[in-house]
Amino acid sequence: MRTIQTDGAPEHTGPVPQAVEVDGWLFVSALFGVDPSTGQLPDTAEAEAEQLFANLSAILAAAGGQLTDVVRVGIFTTHLQRDRPALNEVWKRAFGDHRPARSAVEVSAFGRPGAGPRFMVEVTARVRGGGREDL
Secondary structure: OEEEOOOOOOOOOOOOOOEEEEOOEEEEEEEOOOOOOOOOOOOOHHHHHHHHHHHHHHHHHHOOOOHHHEEEEEEEEOOHHHHHHHHHHHHHHHHOOOOOEEEEEEOOOOOOOOOOOOEEEEEEEEOEOOEOOOO
């Protein structure tokens, strides 16, 4: 198992890696839309979703992958109906024609101190040898 860590995405506060890779499968741990350079959450749902995908892209790149390697995204959000339209717009821009499997669940909180994030994702991707292969 290979641990993936990059300065381009926020670090976890506990003993949790940003992601791990095993045999070409990449598992991204609970990921938020926090700006890794400031530790702050953006003010709007759209800006938070954009930062979330920037963070995800940084982790994927550190593992030798890209957004088109993503096969599944589990989305957790505190206000599903209110914030889903903003997330969907950013999702379309980020993934383009690529359509990974996805689920979305509303939760009451993420157990993080201070201003609460709107979104958290868990992601599974398939990357091999630092680049895309015909899988």
